[in-house]
Amino acid sequence: MVRSALGAPRKIGEGPPSYAPYIPALTVVAASLMSALPIVSVSGWYPDFAFLVLISWRLHRADPFPAWWAAPLGLINDLFTGSPLGFSVASWCAAILALDLADRRTMWRDYWIEWVLAAVLIVIEQWFEWRVAAWSGADVPLVQMAPPLVIAILMFPVAAWLVSRIDRWRLAR
């Protein structure tokens, strides 16, 4: 006890850095920017990284960012990934709203319930993306959406783990 007091000076009474509240939003933007990676995907089986990070943050905490930030974040995602403008704005806001409502209904939470919630959101988001693609002239058979869907659902725990690590780091003193 005495030795630890003599060790590195602890910053008593000091909170996390002042930029900490913006880190969740910044990580979502960073995930959107992953579409700038020099990888050429022929099959399109990669998950929508930014959406995974967004719902991971919202499931991890109730207030990672004000709920309406989903709209500008979605706009940034649309611009970088090249999906029709407004797609992510609408679907991300709807996802955040759905999770707000889920927060009122669920009696308890554990990893499995979070994963199921995330899976449901991912399925709805991909279905919407599929419909939007069909409206814009690319009517792909629904079966073809199955592999990316499964991959995205399996990727969610990885995103959730990463987000929890980032959260620990950002709130560390």
Add this chain to the structure above:
Amino acid sequence: MATARPGSSRKAQYGLFFGLIAVIAGIIVGLVLLAVSLVSPTSFERLRGGALDITGEIAGSLHAVTATASGLASGATDYWDAARQNGALKRERHRMLERMIEAKAILQENRQLKAALGLRDESKSAVAAGRIVGSSFSSPRRFAILSIGGADGLQIGMPVRSAEGLVGRVIDLGQHSSRVLLVSDRASIVPARLLRGGQPVIAQGRGDGTIDVRPLEVGRNPFKRGDIIITSGTGGLYPPLVPVAKVVKLDDDGAVAIPLADPATTSFAIAEPPFEPKAEEASAKADSAADPR
């Protein structure tokens, strides 16, 4: 749960309520934007182009790094089995020489025939050459990012090809990068024909990296495995005689083919002006006259 019941604080209750309103407004704004961009895809051209420049810039610089790394790796492997490779290359060169002589003869014959017919080949020069530096990851759409843009003379709609074959056409334009609709996208339809026999076919992407080819005339399935599909030049956008795809699997009334220009391995791609812009304009006019929307 923290936001569910804020207690008796009036301020917190109002904050929660306005947050809810803001999210619902976000959904509505998003849906309106989506409707606008679906109805008129050109409406946010500038904004999309600007974002594309940022994406393209990052992808371009990262691409240089990965290209160097993979170049070092493959360079080392090349040294490793140089002797075997040398033999293989010599044999290949022999075969190529034979084919070249054949091709020269055909070319000469072709020239004579064309002269006889009084045809004039409008030679199209490439607008610009660039690298494919990225792609869409997660959607049912198939796009690639090309490292050249409006500053290099590109325009929306220009066909893009590589040495191996047709890549696609430009759909979004930034100053220094552009987004290309690949031939494997569902919305890409290429008028084409079979190299063997010249039967007209339609090549439509399937969205998963392959292409659906169907004969224009209903009848017996004309495809065989290994058939090469080339563009026909019909419609005036894509130049004729550019290789598009190779048939890998037959189905009921058509076949599945894989694009010859694999965007994942294509290093350079060139953009060309539309083959016959006048024909394209005329057909667009005819379309709008027939369909007064």
